[in-house]
Amino acid sequence: MKITTVEAIPLAIPYRRPFTFASGKVTAADHVLVRITTDDGLVGHGEAPPRPYTYGETAASIVAAVRDLFSPVLVGADPFARERIRADLARTVANNAARGAIDVALWDLVGQACGQPVHxxxxxxxxxxxxxxxxxxxxxxxxxxxxxxxxxxxxxxxxxxxxxxxxxxxxxxxxxxxxxxxxxxxxxxxxxxxxxxxxxxxxxxxxxxxxxxxxxxxxxxxxxxxxxxxxxxxxxxxxxxxxxxxxxxxxxxxxxxxxxxxxxxxxxxxxxxxxxxxxxxxxxxxxxxxxxxxxxxxxxxxxxxxxxxxxxxxxxxxxxxxxxxxxxxxxxxxxxxxxxxxxARQAPGLGVTIDPDKLAHYRVDR
Missing domain, CATH: 3.20.20.120 (Enolase-like C-terminal domain)
Structure with missing residues (x-):
């Protein structure tokens, strides 16, 4: 099994009310959905919530890091080789939310391939x-x-x-x-x-x-x-x-x-x-x-x-x-x-399904 495509899809979903804390305030979920597809047709997902006031990442920087830095490393790789991938991604410092979402998506893929939930x-x-x-x-x-x-x-x-x-x-x-x-x-x-x-x-x-x-x-x-x-x-x-x-x-x-x-x-x-x-x-x-x-x-x-x-x-x-x-x-x-x-969900991987209509509605790159 090899990775064929890696996508970073920026989303914008409103909140019911703002959430405020000492270092920032959020009024919408400007998150990035990371989607990794394999040649077997499996699709793994991870979510990257940017927190620029804490880690310095924005939705735009996450998309750029996944697209320009991490995707070339991932395409052609075996999702089971998480330690090799981890070492390759570590050559780029910081970008914690982007790397976290990739790791989650890889575990989602591995779980699906093994027929076992991630937990x-x-x-x-x-x-x-x-x-x-x-x-x-x-x-x-x-x-x-x-x-x-x-x-x-x-x-x-x-x-x-x-x-x-x-x-x-x-x-x-x-x-x-x-x-x-x-x-x-x-x-x-x-x-x-x-x-x-x-x-x-x-x-x-x-x-x-x-x-x-x-x-x-x-x-x-x-x-x-x-x-x-x-x-x-x-x-x-x-x-x-x-x-x-x-x-x-x-x-x-x-x-x-x-x-x-x-x-x-x-x-x-x-x-x-x-x-x-x-x-x-x-x-x-x-x-x-x-x-x-x-x-x-x-x-x-x-x-x-x-x-x-x-x-x-x-x-x-x-x-x-x-x-x-x-x-x-x-x-x-x-x-x-x-x-x-x-x-915990009992389906293989994370056990989640992305609603294509909602994804089309909330993505902000089209």
């Missing part, structure tokens, strides 16, 4: 996982309403709360969430590098009082000494996310004392490097969880597969709800969240 190929640790919902910045009332909707409609009982703006406002929002949702619900926080180190230390202590279990990316990642001081003084674990986007970066962060837990995202490290990061952390006794890059439906399906595939991830809530912000998508069968859980 089974990864290790089949579970058939479903507990779901976490990511709450964007807003007024305390808006943030509470978002959480209550997810709790009532989907049974979600774990929430990542965006913080990182004015500390007083953030604490009011978290306090209101705790009061409304009760003590049984898990709350953890993500500042998206929005505070300085001194503010983050105060915040961590106040968040601990509100039974918040973790704090993700509290300050700018290049403030290395400040981050280490936060880790030393925080009563709750500090999670590395956008500061730990490579296998080597994760190793350095953990060994240098910059992070105590790690968030992995299929959108930036695919299945291959995500599994390597999880294995590294498992060996070091470090907790890992599946994060969300404000993924669409395809990304949510992939994240669920990763969470169900690896034992170290299956124990923790997986962030797979933010596709619900979108008014539509190009996937024919939307992900299902019920009683606070998401199940």
């Amino acid at each position: 089974v190929l990864l290790g089949h640790a579970a058939d479903d996982v507990r779901v976490a919902h990511m709450i964007g910045l807003g007024t305390p009332a808006e943030m509470v309403a978002d959480a209550v909707e997810m709790s009532d409609e989907y049974g979600v009982d774990a929430f990542k709360v965006k913080v990182g703006r004015d500390l007083g406002h953030d604490l009011v929002a978290v306090r209101e969430l705790r009061r409304e949702l009760g003590d049984a619900v898990e709350l953890y926080a993500d500042a998206n590098r929005g505070w300085d180190a001194d503010t983050a230390i105060v915040a961590a202590r106040r968040l601990d009082d509100l039974a918040v279990t973790m704090l993700e990316e509290p300050n700018p990642a290049d403030d290395v000494l400040g981050r280490r001081r936060i880790v030393r003084e925080s009563p709750i674990p500090i999670v590395g996310d956008e500061s730990t986007i490579t296998l080597g970066g994760v190793a350095r962060s953990l060994l240098d004392g910059d992070s105590q837990s790690i968030s992995v995202k299929v959108a930036r490290t695919g299945f291959t490097d995500s599994a390597k990061i999880v294995g590294l952390c498992e060996g070091l006794g470090v907790t890992t969880m599946v994060g969300n890059q404000i993924d669409g439906m395809l990304g949510s399906v992939a994240s669920t597969a990763l969470g169900c595939g690896l034992r170290a991830l299956a124990h923790h809530p997986v962030e797979v709800t933010n596709h619900l912000l979108m008014t539509d998508d190009v996937i024919a069968e939307p992900p299902v969240i019920a009683e606070g859980r998401a199940a």
Whole structure:
């Protein structure tokens, strides 16, 4: 089996409402669908959500990287030779979302060729996982309403709360969430590098009082000494996310004392490097969880597969709800969240079908 074509298709799908966090704001899913076809007629898919304020990638840069840099490497290659392909793609630095989507599409192809779902190929640790919902910045009332909707409609009982703006406002929002949702619900926080180190230390202590279990990316990642001081003084674990986007970066962060837990995202490290990061952390006794890059439906399906595939991830809530912000998508069968859980798809590969009419409607390159 050989790869014959590689496509990067830019999409634009509106959101029901904007999603805001300390480092940016999104109003539409300007994602890129990566489609890889083989000479056997199999088609694998991956989703690349660009986040220029975090990784520097845009939809245009992802399309260009896939078309001009990665496609010449991929065409003629065997999709099973993922390590060879990984080494070839690594000759181009950065472009994390583009490479992540390619890796996901390759695993989709391999799963189809083997007649097995991706989560089974990864290790089949579970058939479903507990779901976490990511709450964007807003007024305390808006943030509470978002959480209550997810709790009532989907049974979600774990929430990542965006913080990182004015500390007083953030604490009011978290306090209101705790009061409304009760003590049984898990709350953890993500500042998206929005505070300085001194503010983050105060915040961590106040968040601990509100039974918040973790704090993700509290300050700018290049403030290395400040981050280490936060880790030393925080009563709750500090999670590395956008500061730990490579296998080597994760190793350095953990060994240098910059992070105590790690968030992995299929959108930036695919299945291959995500599994390597999880294995590294498992060996070091470090907790890992599946994060969300404000993924669409395809990304949510992939994240669920990763969470169900690896034992170290299956124990923790997986962030797979933010596709619900979108008014539509190009996937024919939307992900299902019920009683606070998401199940891995049992069809070969990712088990997704692209709706050709929706793809034609939302693509912006024609």
